[in-house]
Amino acid sequence: MTHDRLLRDRAAVAGLVRRIADAAARLGRPATYMEVCGTHTHAVAAAGLRRMLPDGIRLVSGPGCPVCVTPVGYLDRALALATRPGTVLCTFGDLMRVPSSTVTLEQARAEGRDVRIVYSPRDALAIAQATGQEVVFLAVGFETTTPTIAAALAEAEASGIPNFQILPGSKLVPPALLALVDDPDLEVHGFLLPGHVSVLTGWEAFRFLAEEHDVPGAVVGFAPTDILRGVLELLEQNAGGRCAIVNLYGTVVSPQGNPTAAALVERFFAPADDSWRGFGEIPHSGLALRPEWAHRDASRIPVVLPPPREPAGCRCGEVLRGVIDPPECPLFDASCSPATPVGACMVSSEGTCSAWFRQERWGSA
Amino acid sequence: MCLAIPMRLTERGELEGAVELDGVRRTVSLMLLPDAKVGQHLLIHAGYAIGAVDEAEAEATLALLRELADTMVDP
Amino acid sequence: MTTTSRAPATLLLAHGSGGRLTRELVREAFLPVLGNPFLATLTDAAVLPELPPGRPALTTDAFVVDPAVFPGGDLGYLSVVGTVNDLAMVGARPLWLTWALVLEEGAPGELISTCATGAARAAAESGIAIVAGDTKVVPRGKGDGIYAVTAGLGVVPPGRDVGDHRIVAGDAVLVSGPIGDHGATIMACRHGLGSDDLRSDCAGEAALVEALFASGAEVHSLHDPTRGGVLAVCHETGERCGLRIHLDELAIPVRPQVRAVCDVLGLEVLSLACEGRVVAWVAARDAGRALDAVRGQGDGEGAAVIGRVTERGAGEVGLVLETAAGGRRPLDLMSGSDLPRIC
DSSP, X not given: OOHHHHHHHHHHHHHHHHHHHHHHXXXXXXXXXXXXXHHHHHHHHHHTOGXXXXXXXXXXEOSOOXXXXXXXXXXXXXXXXXXXXXXXXXXXXXXXXOOOSSOOHXXXXXXXXXXXXXXXXXXXXXXXXXXXXXXXXXXXXXXXXXXXXXXXXXHHHHHTOTTEEEEXXXXXXXXXXXXXXXXXXXXOSEEEEEHHHHHHHOGGGGHHHHHHHOOOEEEEOSSHHHHHHHHHHHHHHHHHTOOOEEEOOXXXXXXXXXXXXXXXXXXXXXXXXXXXXXXXXXXXXXXXXXGGGGXXXXXXXXXXXXXXXXXXXXXXXXXXXXXXXXXXXXXXXXXXXXXXXXXXXXXXXXXXXXXXXXXXXXXXX | OXXXXXXXXXXXXXXXXXXXXXXXXXXXEOTTOTTOOTTXXXXXXXXXEEEEOOHHXXXXXXXXXXXXXXXXXXX | OOSOOOOOSBOOGGGGSSSHHHHHHIIIIIHHHHOOHHHHTOOSSOOOOOOOSSEEXXXXXXXXXXXXXXXXXXXXXXXXXXXXXXXXXXXOEEEEEEEEEEEETXXXXXXXXXXHHHHHHHHHHXXXXXXXXXXXXXXXXXXXXXXXXXXXXXXXXXXXXXXXXXXXXXXXXXXXXXXXXXXHHHHHHHTTOEESSOOOOOOOOHHHHHHHHHTTOOEEEEEOOOTTHHHHXXXXXXXXXXXXXXXXXXXXXXXXXXXXXXXXXXXXXGGSOOSSOOEEEEOGGGHHHHHHHHHTSGGGTTOEEEEEEEOOOTTBOSEEEEOTTSOEEEOOOXXXXXXXXXX
């Protein structure tokens, strides 16, 4: 990205901010828009976008951070697996500092467990091949990441690598959106929809929001200009009394998504009811390994789990549902901060509380 | 939730390819995008190509941004 | 120093036990390249000449970089320039270094020679002498190839006083070149990213710092953005001086290949280590003069003004970023080690 391009983007942002102000004035009432993608949460915070919006136009974060919505029980199970002799736990870096009922993965590694950070499920597969040890990959993520895990499983099968398993933790975004629009406590006038999830699912996966629930949505990318174009679109729909799902990320998003990826996921996984931190059970919102892949399913390994323990006073659940802003949690910026995180929303750099800290904390309380 | 970056496919085999961005190179899997063509810009996530960039759409977006930027230059 | 370093093909524990093999190691791997009258005596301590006038400055550092050899440098070179730069940051002219190694049994001879040669090259470039050294060998599995620990002694000339206590509201913040090259190079090595254009920026900055002083610019404070990057030095400086530092994201020079590594691995470029850069706080009116002086140095071409210092109210944050998008946000230190984001 050249300097000229950055300067032009800054000017484009200014142009969008001006148009947003005009549209907000035409709307004449407050509006709340929700994004449901941790990468959007991070991008908004990194650019300082919230403060650039006119008064009355509010951006909230929903359950878009897969790390943040992973229940404590999943981490507990992962840690229990890590204590088995000869097991190598492989994980994306984001999970390392998430609190469990006992210690974090980072602490477990310091205490001698073999826990390794990988950038790709393929790296975990390579470790299985190189070490011959039992590798368990922590398969957490949304529709963008799940196909990569399915592909790694396919490769393990094709290459005859028996010592590679996953701890399934994949979740699906549309069912969570359904839970959100059904929530009487939540008033949202539009969604900024996840650009990269949409690359895989196709943007038509979100049509139900407009057609069945009267909530408009804009599929957007991750640059500040992309996000602001989405806000403008939602404002103009609200002001004009329209309600539709619009694709503003046509650069990479198509109506139907990636069929190869869908087929691979279908081969290995089936939708299942799943537990989301803050929501409890959401029907058909997770992916379980089909029974024929039991030999790849680390959740079938019997382990002793501690009683699940959520940190006292932590209101991550309400934050994840967009019902409260982070400062309304009593722990925020007190016992819970990026340096000393208590809940998952603060640990992950894409968590709502972490993002809020980064862009809203202008002074000590 | 989904950090993914466009990188250009410079060569490919059956299931893997080499991509680059500003001289930084990586080997990625093409299992999710088997029809990827050398020269295309691919969206790379977690070591896999997950989608391809539609160059016409990319150009249209750039043109839109240029237009928006220009509105701030003229008083 | 045109002779070569010859390290044993197989490093044994005995090479660290102080007997015949230790002497051989020192005489064949280290002295040929590092040799100087002080080191050559091979006695318990170096007795140095009287210090030049001014206040002595002393620093220490440990080096555990992995991989130990990387594009643009090696642990040996890095250990010397890193120590020299610490002295330069307090306005001291670096004079003498100590160099202690902890080697792992079985460490490849080539690794040891590369690091010894690197250290020697850095010493020559920086005009310092390594006057005392030590070598220990730990059993296989108890070390990671090679670690180095240094101490550096220099002298702050009379009349020179740099430090955060001198920073005032209105000061300009400069960086001597593009940021993040070292950190990006290391992360690229670790995560299978290749590049012909990516290399560590590790280099001695003593000459650049002297040029800055010689220019007549009023230099208030200097810091090298190593671990934690520009973010860490600016955050800490803001805390220490009780003022607010504003950084302009668009003004911060970053090479495209470094930005590409950050984009691919999900890293914050402001947190990546630089091992050959200086961040300087200078009086506002001298910003141009300071920039000219730095740009005149070989490794200072990409120098830029990246921010300014303002007053700060009680309890307010000390570091603010004017974002590329045109927004503003407070900057806090990254907690924990660099974790590549994926989702």
